[in-house]
Amino acid sequence: xxxxxxxxxxxxxxxxxxxxxxxxxxxxxxxxxxxxxxxxxxxxxxxxxxxxxxxxxxxxxxxxxxxxxxxxxxxxxxxxxxxxxxxxxxxxxxxxxxxxxxxxxxxxxxxxxxxxxxxxxxxxxxxxxxxxxxxxxxxxxxxxxxxxx
Numbered sequence: 019x020x021x022x023x024x025x026x027x028x029x030x031x032x033x034x035x036x037x038x039x040x041x042x043x044x045x046x047x048x049x050x051x052x053x054x055x056x057x058x059x060x061x062x063x064x065x066x067x068x069x070x071x072x073x074x075x076x077x078x079x080x081x082x083x084x085x086x087x088x089x090x091x092x093x094x095x096x097x098x099x100x101x102x103x104x105x106x107x108x109x110x111x112x113x114x115x116x117x118x119x120x121x122x123x124x125x126x127x128x129x130x131x132x133x134x135x136x137x138x139x140x141x142x143x144x145x146x147x148x149x150x151x152x153x154x155x156x157x158x159x160x161x162x163x164x165x166x167x
Contacts, residue, residue: 029113030117032113033113033117036110036111036112036114037110037114040111040114043103043106043107043110044107046083046088046103047086047103047104047107049083050083050085050086050088051085054084054085055083056080056081056082056083056089057081057082058078058079058081059079059080060077060078061077077092079091086102086104087101087102087103088101088103129156132145134151134153134155135156136151136153137151137153
């Protein structure tokens with residue numbers, strides 16, 4: 019896999035994950051005003067030689083939501099990280115928006131280079147139809163620029 023293809027694959031995966039988290043945040047945001055919720059996960063620390071918890075250390079992570087604020091807290095420690103849902107929505111919408119706005123520029127860049135706008139196949143030999151998928155490229159007034167090698 020080439021470096022460029024891997025970067026595109028990684029970006030698309032992160033954009034899809036961000037979109038999924040965005041949808042979840044948009045669902046939980048209004049619910050945070052009507053029903054407060056909290057969940058936690060706890061686990062024991064390192065085990066000592068006799069099988070007991072070493073120095074009585076326990077770990078945990080708690081998440082919750084109340085009044086438009088998403089809260090992440092470490093269990094058994096008094097610090098909480100709070101982020102308002104509107105900031106979470108703005109943060110999670112960056113990658114899907116970049117993915118959405120990048121698509122038209124890819125199509126126009128391919129068409130200006132004489133490539134198939136769908137798959138990127140070189141159409142210099144068959145300008146009427148893409149031999150890969152059978153896509154008929156739109157007739158564009160933009161002159162075909164030779165592909166740089």
